[in-house]
Amino acid sequence: xxxxxxxxxxxxxxxxxxxxxxxxxxxxxxxxxxxxxxxxxxxxxxxxxxxxxxxxxxxxxxxxxxxxxxxxxxxxxxxxxxxxxxxxxxxxxxxxxxxxxxxxxxxxxxxxxxxxxxxxxxxxxxxxxxxxxxxxxxxxxxxxxxxxxxxxxxxxxxxxxxxxxxxxxxxxxxxxxxxxxxxxxxxxxxxxxxxxxxxxxxxxxxxxxxxxxxxxxxxxxxxxxxxxxxxxxxxxxxxxxxxxxxxxxxxxxxxxxxxxxxxxxxxxxxxxxxxxxxxxxxxxxxxxxxxxxxxxxxxxxxxxxxxxxxxxxxxxxxxxxxxxxxxxxxxxxxxxxxxxxxxxxxxxxxxxxxxxxxxxxxxxxxxxxxxxxxxxxxxxxxxxxxxxxxxxxxxxx
Amino acid sequence: xxxxxxxxxxxxxxxxxxxxxxxxxxxxxxxxxxxxxxxxxxxxxxxxxxxxxxxxxxxxxxxxxxxxxxxxxxxxxxxxxxxxxxxx
Numbered sequence: 001x002x003x004x005x006x007x008x009x010x011x012x013x014x015x016x017x018x019x020x021x022x023x024x025x026x027x028x029x030x031x032x033x034x035x036x037x038x039x040x041x042x043x044x045x046x047x048x049x050x051x052x053x054x055x056x057x058x059x060x061x062x063x064x065x066x067x068x069x070x071x072x073x074x075x076x077x078x079x080x081x082x083x084x085x086x087x088x089x090x091x092x093x094x095x096x097x098x099x100x101x102x103x104x105x106x107x108x109x110x111x112x113x114x115x116x117x118x119x120x121x122x123x124x125x126x127x128x129x130x131x132x133x134x135x136x137x138x139x140x141x142x143x144x145x146x147x148x149x150x151x152x153x154x155x156x157x158x159x160x161x162x163x164x165x166x167x168x169x170x171x172x173x174x175x176x177x178x179x180x181x182x183x184x185x186x187x188x189x190x191x192x193x194x195x196x197x198x199x200x201x202x203x204x205x206x207x208x209x210x211x212x213x214x215x216x217x218x219x220x221x222x223x224x225x226x227x228x229x230x231x232x233x234x235x236x237x238x239x240x241x242x243x244x245x246x247x248x249x250x251x252x253x254x255x256x257x258x259x260x261x262x263x264x265x266x267x268x269x270x271x272x273x274x275x276x277x278x279x280x281x282x283x284x285x286x287x288x289x290x291x292x293x294x295x296x297x298x299x300x301x302x303x304x305x306x307x308x309x310x311x312x313x314x315x316x317x318x319x320x321x322x323x324x325x326x327x328x329x330x331x332x333x334x335x336x337x338x339x340x341x342x343x344x345x346x347x348x349x350x351x352x353x354x355x356x357x358x359x360x361x362x363x364x365x366x367x368x369x370x371x372x373x374x375x376x377x378x379x380x381x382x383x384x385x386x387x388x389x390x391x392x393x394x395x396x397x
Numbered sequence: 398x399x400x401x402x403x404x405x406x407x408x409x410x411x412x413x414x415x416x417x418x419x420x421x422x423x424x425x426x427x428x429x430x431x432x433x434x435x436x437x438x439x440x441x442x443x444x445x446x447x448x449x450x451x452x453x454x455x456x457x458x459x460x461x462x463x464x465x466x467x468x469x470x471x472x473x474x475x476x477x478x479x480x481x482x483x484x485x
Contacts, residue, residue, distance in 0.1 A: 271411035271444030287410055287441025292423060297415040298441055310443070312412050360413040360448035360457070 002391065003105050004158065005236035005347045006036045009203035010229035011211040015046045015168070016221040022050025023166045023227035024058040029389070030066065034102045037065040040229050041095040042117060042166045044085060050225075057082065057093040065099050072136060075113045075149050079138060096120060096164050098231060100156075108156040108233050115149050118170045118184050121163040122154060126195045128188050161206070162231040163191055168224035169210065173217030182217055203230035236391075238264030239346040243311055244354030244373050245272050246397040255397055256280035258352060259305075265342060268302070270311030273354060278302055292334050299335035307342060309335040312361065315376045318343070322383035349384060351377050351394040403438040404482045407461040411444035419458035421472055428472050429479065436483040 010025045022043040029036050041058040043050030057078060064074030075097070082092050094116035102108040112120060114133070122129045133150040156162070165187065174181035182190075187210065194201060194209050201209075210228040218226075240262045246255055259266060259277065268274050278285040283303045292298035296317055297310035317336045322343065331337040343349065353373060377394065384390040408422050409415075425439060447459040447466055455468025460475060462482050467474075 272446075274443045275446075285443055287443060289423065289439070289441050292410075292420075294420055297410040297412070297420070298423070300441070300443055308443070310410060310412055310415065313415065358412075358449070360411075363413065363448075365456070366413065366416055 002034070002102075002236065002348075004102050004108065005234055006100055006102060006108075007203045007232040007234060007347075008036060008038050008229070009207055010040070010227060011204075011207040012228075013168075013211055013215050013222055013226045015223065015225050016218075018047050018225070020048055020051050021225045021227070022046045022054055023168065023225040024051065024054040025227060025229055026058045026062050028062060028066070031391075035066075036100040036102075036231075037062060037097070038100075038164075038229060038231065039065075039095060039097050040117065040164050040166065040227060041093055042168075042225070042227070044088070044090070044092045046225060053082075053092045057095050061095055061097045065097055071097065071099055071111050071113050072149070072151055075115060075151075076138060079115065079147060079149070094167075098162060098164065100231060100233075102233070105158065108158075108160075110152075110154045110156055110162060110231075112152045112154060112162075113149065114151075115147070118165060118167055118187075120165075121184070121188055121191060122156075123161040123163070123191065123195060124157065125159060125199070126192050128192060156233050158233055158235060160233050161191075161195070161203075163187070163206070163210070163228065164231075165210065165228040166225060168222065168226035169214045169228055171224060172214035172222070172226065173219075174223070176219055177217050182214060200234075203232045206230045206232075236347040237345065238262070238348045238350065239267065239342055240264060240350050240352065241267045241269060242273060242277070242352045242354075243269040243315065243377070244358075245270070245276055245356040247355045251397050252276055252280060255352065255354070258397075262350070265306045265346065266304070267307045267309070267339065267342060268305050269309045269315055269339075270354075272358070273311065274300060274302070274308050277305065291338075293332040293336075296332070296334045296336050299338060307335075307338055309339060312371065312373065312376065314339060315373075315380065316371055319376055319379040319383060322380065322387060325387050343384060343390070344388065346390065348391040348393075349381075351381070351392065353377055353394060353396050355396050401436070403436055404463055404479070405461075406437050406439045406479065407442040407445065408439065409445040409447070409457070409459045409461075410441045411448065411457075413448040414445075414458035417457045418471065422458060422460065422470060422475055424472075425475070429476060433476070433479050433483050437479060 014021045026039045039058045039061045041054040043054035096117045097113045099111040136149040138147040171181040207228045207230045214226045287300045300308040381392040460470045
C-alpha cells in the first residue's frame with residue numbers, strides 16, 4: 001500500500017438562480033503509476049452554455065494529461081480548440097490542470113498549468129509559499145490579444161496543500177461587502193486562518209469553508225459559480241478490520257502480532273474473534289448495551305481496539321449501506337453507523353479474514369440468511385473502492 | 398433485610414443468539430419487573446460459546462444467570478428464571 005495519500009476534494013455553489021454550473025471539476029487517479037490529475041475549468045458565462053464549454057475543456061485537459069503529451073502542448077491544443085466568443089473576443093473557457101505524481105514519500109511533484117483562472121495557492125503548514133511561474137505566450141487566430149499560459153513545476157512535501165479556485169471565489173463580494181471583491185489575497189488569508197485553527201483540516205472541509213465564506217461575502221446571492229478545489233498530500237489514515245477466527249488455533253498468536261504491529265485504527269468484527277483478541281491481549285471485553293438496533297447486535301469496548309462489533313449481521317449491513325451510499329446521519333445509532341463512519345474516515349482499509357467455519361451459523365433454523373464471510377468482505381471492498389475511492393487489501397488467516 | 402449481592406446475568410449477543418430471539422431479550426428494561434431488575438446486574442456477552450457445543454440439546458438464545466447457562470430463552474422464561482434467582 002502507498003505511504004502517501006493525495007486527498008483531493010472540491011466544493012461548489014452555483015450562481016444564484018442557476019440549476020447547472022459553469023465550473024467543472026474532474027478528478028482521476030491512476031494507481032499504476034501513482035498519478036492524480038485534477039482539472040478545474042470555468043466556462044464563459046453561466047448556465048448550460050458555460051457548462052458545456054467547461055465540460056469540453058475539462059475532459060480534453062484530463063484525457064491529454066494521461067497521454068504521453070507534454071502538458072504545455074496539451075494546453076495549447078485545448079486553447080486552439082476552444083472557440084473565441086464573437087462579441088467579447090475572448091476564449092470561452094479557462095482552466096487549471098494539476099498533474100500530481102507521487103512515486104515515493106520524498107518525491108511528490110506537481111505539474112501545474114494555469115490559463116486565466118486566479119492563481120493557485122500553495123501552503124506548507126500554515127505558511128503560504130510563492131513560486132515563479134513560467135509564462136508561455138500563445139497567439140491564436142481571431143483573438144485580439146496574446147494569450148498567456150503559465151506553467152509551474154512544484155515539489156510538494158507531506159502536509160502541503162494546493163488550493164485552486166475559480167474567479168467566483170476571488171470576485172465574491174464585489175460591489176457589495178468588498179469594493180474589489182475578495183481577491184486572491186483575501187482567500188490566502190482566510191485559508192491560512194483555517195489551517196491555523198485546524199492543522200489537519202481535510203480537503204473536503206477546507207474547500208467547503210472557502211466556498212461558504214465566498215457565498216457569505218456575496219450575501220448568499222452568488223454572482224458567479226463559486227468553486228474551490230484542494231489538494232492535500234498527507235500520510236494515509238489506515239484502518240484494520242479483523243473478522244473471523246483463524247483456521248487453526250495455532251494461528252491465534254500470529255493474529256495478535258498482526259494487530260499490535262498495525263499502525264492505525266483497529267476494528268474487530270465477530271463475537272468469537274473478539275474473545276480471542278481479548279484473551280490474547282488480556283483486556284476486558286465489555287458489551288455496550290446502549291448501542292444496538294433490532295437488526296444489529298450491540299457493539300463492545302476493549303482497550304486498544306477502536307471498535308468491537310458482532311460479525312456477519314453487522315458486516316452485511318455495513319456492506320449494504322456502503323453499496324447504496326446511504327447518508328451516515330440517516331442511520332440508527334448502532335454498530336453499523338460507527339463502522340461506516342470509520343470506513344469513510346479512512347483512506348486505506350486492510351482486512352484480515354479468519355477462515356474458520358462457525359458451526360452455529362450452519363443451523364438451518366436461523367431465520368435470516370447469514371452469508372459467507374468471504375463474499376461479504378468482497379462486497380465491502382468493492383463498495384469501498386468503487387463508491388468511496390478507498391484503497392483496500394486483504395489476507396486470509 | 399441485609400444488603401444482598403446482585404444476580405449477575407449475561408445475555409449472549411452473538412450472531413446465532415441475536416437472530417434467534419436474543420434481540421427480544423435486550424428489551425429487558427421494558428418487560429422485566431422493576432423490583433427484579435433492581436436486584437440484577439445485566440450485561441451482554443459477545444459469545445457464550447454454547448451454540449457451538451454439540452453436547453447441549455438447548456438452542457440459542459443463551460443466557461447466563463449466576464453460574465448457570467440456559468438455552469431456548471424467551472421473554473416469559475427469562476422473567477420467571479430471574480424472579481426465582483432473585484428470590485432464592
